[in-house]
Amino acid sequence: MPDFVDQVVLHIKAGDGGNGCASVHREKFKPLGGPDGGNGGRGGNVILEVAANTATLLEYHHRPHRKAENGKQGGGSNRDGANGGDIVIPVPDGTVVKNSDTGEVLIDLIGVGTRYVIAEGGHGGLGNAALASAKRKAPGFALLGEPGDELDVMLEMKSVADVALVGFPSAGKSSLIAALSAARPKIADYPFTTLVPNLGVVTAGDTIFTVADVPGLIPGASQGKGLGHEFLRHVERCNTLVHVIDCATMEPGRDPISDYEVIEAELAAYGKLEDRPRLAVLNKSDVPDARELAEIVTPMLAERGLRVFSISAATHEGLKELTYAMGEMVAAARAAAPVPEPTRLVIRPKQHGDTGFSVRRVDDDTFQVTGVKPERWIRQTDFTNDEAVGYLADRLERLGVEEELTKAGARAGAEVIIGSMENGYIFDWQPTLNAEAVRQGPRGSDNRLGGQ
Numbered sequence: 001m002p003d004f005v006d007q008v009v010l011h012i013k014a015g016d017g018g019n020g021c022a023s024v025h026r027e028k029f030k031p032l033g034g035p036d037g038g039n040g041g042r043g044g045n046v047i048l049e050v051a052a053n054t055a056t057l058l059e060y061h062h063r064p065h066r067k068a069e070n071g072k073q074g075g076g077s078n079r080d081g082a083n084g085g086d087i088v089i090p091v092p093d094g095t096v097v098k099n100s101d102t103g104e105v106l107i108d109l110i111g112v113g114t115r116y117v118i119a120e121g122g123h124g125g126l127g128n129a130a131l132a133s134a135k136r137k138a139p140g141f142a143l144l145g146e147p148g149d150e151l152d153v154m155l156e157m158k159s160v161a162d163v164a165l166v167g168f169p170s171a172g173k174s175s176l177i178a179a180l181s182a183a184r185p186k187i188a189d190y191p192f193t194t195l196v197p198n199l200g201v202v203t204a205g206d207t208i209f210t211v212a213d214v215p216g217l218i219p220g221a222s223q224g225k226g227l228g229h230e231f232l233r234h235v236e237r238c239n240t241l242v243h244v245i246d247c248a249t250m251e252p253g254r255d256p257i258s259d260y261e262v263i264e265a266e267l268a269a270y271g272k273l274e275d276r277p278r279l280a281v282l283n284k285s286d287v288p289d290a291r292e293l294a295e296i297v298t299p300m301l302a303e304r305g306l307r308v309f310s311i312s313a314a315t316h317e318g319l320k321e322l323t324y325a326m327g328e329m330v331a332a333a334r335a336a337a338p339v340p341e342p343t344r345l346v347i348r349p350k351q352h353g354d355t356g357f358s359v360r361r362v363d364d365d366t367f368q369v370t371g372v373k374p375e376r377w378i379r380q381t382d383f384t385n386d387e388a389v390g391y392l393a394d395r396l397e398r399l400g401v402e403e404e405l406t407k408a409g410a411r412a413g414a415e416v417i418i419g420s421m422e423n424g425y426i427f428d429w430q431p432t433l434n435a436e437a438v439r440q441g442p443r444g445s446d447n448r449l450g451g452q
Contacts, residue, residue, distance in 0.1 A: 005061040006157040006234070009100050014148030015043025015068040015084035017122035020130070022142040023076035035128040035138055036078050041071030043121030043148040044084035048097065050114045051090035057155055060089075068119070071145060074127045084121055094158035101152065108158070111342030118153060122146030125380055131391070141388035143380040157237070161199055161212035162330045164238035166267075168259055171246040172283040174198060175313035177213040180323060204327025211326070212238060232270045239333040241273070242326065243280045243306075247290035247297075256282060256297045260304075277329050279307040281322060286312040359404040366415045367408055368424070369401055378418050378425045402431055 018040025025033030046068050060066075066089060072081030097106045097118065107116050125143035132139055165173040181200025198213040214234040235241065243263060245256045260280065267273045280301045282294040294310040301308045307325060311318035357371025377395055382388045396402060405416065410429055417424040 005056055005058045007154065008057045008060045009064060009152055009154050010060050010089075011065045011152050012046045012119045013065075013067040013150045014046050014119035015070045015121040016147045017041070017043045017124040017145030018071035018073040018081035018084075019145045020125035020127035020142030021074035021076060021079075022128045022140060024138065025077070032138070035132050036076055037127030037129050037142050038074030038076070038078050038080040039127045039130055040074045040124030040143075040145045041081035041083040042124050043071045043145070044068030044086045045117050045121050046119040046149075047086055047088045048091055048095075048109060048116045048118050049088050050093050050095070050109050050112050052093075052112045054090045054092050056092065057095075057157060060155065068121055068148065070148075071121065071124045073145075074124070074142070078127075078129055080127075081124060083124075086121075088115075089118075091155060092157055096156045096158055098154040098156065099151070100154040106153065114342055119149035119151060122148040123376070123380075136391070139387065139391070141382060141385045141391065143388075144382055146376060146379050161238050162209040162333070163202075163211045163240045163242055163326055164235045165211060165213050165242050165244050166235060166263055167244035168246060168249075168254075168263070170249075171244045171259075172313050173213045173244045176244060176281070176283065176311075177211055179313045179316055179319055180211060202323060202326070204323045207327040207331050209327060209330040232267075235267070236270075236272050239276065239337070240326065240329045241267075241276045241278045243278065245280060245282050246284060247282050247293045248284040248287040256293065257300055260301065277333065279309065279325060279329065282308065282310045283313060285310045285317060286315045357399065357401060357404075359401070359408045361408050362417070362421075365411075365413075366417070367405055367410050367429075368421065369405075369416060369418045370420075373399060374401060375419045375424075405429060406431070 020040050021037035023035065023037035025036040027033060046066060066087060068087045069084035071084045074081045091109060093110065093112060095109045097109065097116070098104060099106060106118070109116060123146045125145045127142050128139040131142070165176060167173055177198055177200045180202050200211045200213070202209055202211050212234060243260055245259050247256055249259075282290075282297065284290045285294055291310070298308045298310065309318055309322045309325065311322055313319075356373050357369060360368045360370070362368050374396060377392055381392045405414075410416065412430055414429045415426060416429040417426050419425055
């Protein structure tokens, strides 16, 4: 199992709202005391929060499904159901939240304590006490609770480390990070020992920084070969690059200069890395031939504008000088970086005159109604109860849906879809009388639906 995860898909489900209650107050000598059904509780929200003590997304790799608590159903005697509990998901500072289906960035979470409601709980249904009016004094129905939001989101850490160690497989990157820090990565003499980044914390005087031993690079990585873009994605989020070059390799066709140029070519082909400061590390100087080769290629790399260090991760030769050089580069990069602004949540009110719904003519006899209110009302309606369906018709008529359908050319018997074309509610439209002219039928019924 991996011990580092910087990108994960999270399956999120907010709590469903509780159903309202249809109840009539009863007591001795007062059998019909009026409606007293309570409202259902609201479903819990799913909230992302930037936490100071969270540095990885590993927990969500093991447990990717998160669900908030459902609201409770209302009860008689005007007892409202309890609201469902929210769940708070801690994430590292700088986490980017994307829609996993479209790739759209939903929010960039910056600043400890920043919160974002990623999935809202469903509204609780109203009980029949709240639905009573002068025209409907004893409703024989209650509204259903709304389902909570359900979606898949991708969480991606924006920053992995301060320094990225780049180089060919088996160049000694894992050995170097083990020598510089307390990290203990897997080390072996074969390619791609490292499949996910290993992180180490390094101290250089007053500067404390993190070093990432990212997976090895091969020619063609910018086109996706080997670990390809997965490798380069890690590199992109570090502010300093350190080339780790193997001076003791016996592979034909390889030498320190060609290794450096191949890696630089892949970084250039990937793009986005031109402004990263770099230095070069000639590793394995404890091998005599490697030491001699390092002395030869040092001026060649210096001509390319690089600070060059000859080191041995095995004997720790040259590590102190390298550590302080990396610390200086990290401190300079931090000083030059703009101060990140905390995430601002923007609330956009509706435009003046916005009805909250729209009517679209699909074909000659089919019309689609979309909007927050009508779609919510559909979800809240118990279609097994005629009176509840009549109440829905009244609400749609008061909102202006019938008027807009008439303007769009709908006639009696036309097919109307409320919601999406795939999952919307479909019915044959019959224009209702004005709500003022509706005669109240028996409880649980509506005279417009049963010929009463």
